[in-house]
Amino acid sequence: MGNDMLKGKADLHSHTTASDGLLSPKELVEWAAAKGLAALAITDHDTTAGINEGISAGKKAGIEVIPGIELNTQIGSIEIHILGYFIDMKSCRLQDTLTKIRDSRDHRGRLMTERLALCGIKLGYDEVLRQSKGGAVGRPHIARALVALGIVDNVQEAFEKYLNPGCVAYSERYRLTPSEGITLIKESGGVAVLAHPGLLPDDSLLYSLCRMGIQGIEAYHSKHTQVQSDFYSNFANEHKLLITGGSDCHGELINGKPIVGNVTVGLSNIDAIKKVAKNIT
Ligand code: AMP
Ligand code: ZN
Ligand code: FE
Numbered sequence: 001m002g003n004d005m006l007k008g009k010a011d012l013h014s015h016t017t018a019s020d021g022l023l024s025p026k027e028l029v030e031w032a033a034a035k036g037l038a039a040l041a042i043t044d045h046d047t048t049a050g051i052n053e054g055i056s057a058g059k060k061a062g063i064e065v066i067p068g069i070e071l072n073t074q075i076g077s078i079e080i081h082i083l084g085y086f087i088d089m090k091s092c093r094l095q096d097t098l099t100k101i102r103d104s105r106d107h108r109g110r111l112m113t114e115r116l117a118l119c120g121i122k123l124g125y126d127e128v129l130r131q132s133k134g135g136a137v138g139r140p141h142i143a144r145a146l147v148a149l150g151i152v153d154n155v156q157e158a159f160e161k162y163l164n165p166g167c168v169a170y171s172e173r174y175r176l177t178p179s180e181g182i183t184l185i186k187e188s189g190g191v192a193v194l195a196h197p198g199l200l201p202d203d204s205l206l207y208s209l210c211r212m213g214i215q216g217i218e219a220y221h222s223k224h225t226q227v228q229s230d231f232y233s234n235f236a237n238e239h240k241l242l243i244t245g246g247s248d249c250h251g252e253l254i255n256g257k258p259i260v261g262n263v264t265v266g267l268s269n270i271d272a273i274k275k276v277a278k279n280i281t
């Protein structure tokens, strides 16, 4: 099943059941190894709970598992996702902040089901918790619960009708600013990278993020075009930033397989990240 093309390649963006992915850390790592990847970063939203299981599975399956995180930060009405690599999971400041964010996710999830109830949609919060399998609660879990109830046909429709900003059920939650997210990752010994810049509304934000101390750019991502990938890798080179890339796999199966490994970078990109990370033992 392994693909020779993925030998020596790394997928540096993925989600597990610890946040809004569909596969457990062990299942995801086993898929990554079966596809022939040399390394996989687990970058769940606002939690490091899947990392240890992933690392153990990686040791058994012969694949390097890199500890990571994705923080969905916000400035004004713009969402900016920041990836952190090689963060110290034992950092109290990191874990205290992540707990605060997850508590807010939980509160927001309840509020959103209450708002759905006001529209006549009876979705118990228990159903959302069942979808989240004990992981950090997110809108994708509410979307999947709405699909399971037959209220919408798919997750996309759930977001468009109910869950996107401006929709009836949308509710804000506590978020860090990009600057706070970058600082938190760096102070936890990690390396802060701007996730999928191609999804930002405006490339001029790149300059602000540079001033905030971003250390790398995810030039390669499932939702980037070739033109965008070229533009962001050139930008990274010009500004002496690290270049990363990954599939952002959430475990959905396409032709029976998850998309993990569909977007990769070489191991030299990991070596460059390791040189900058302070938390390498
Ligand atoms: P939350 O962190 O709870 O606000 O949910 C945000 C997450 O939902 C993102 O990280 C994506 O994984 C997912 N998401 C956002 N918009 C959509 C969409 N239109 N369709 C499917 N998933 C989405
Ligand atoms: Zn997600
Ligand atoms: Fe993201």
Ligand code: FE
Pocket (backbone or CB within 6 Å): 013, 014, 015, 070, 248
């Ligand atoms: Fe992601």
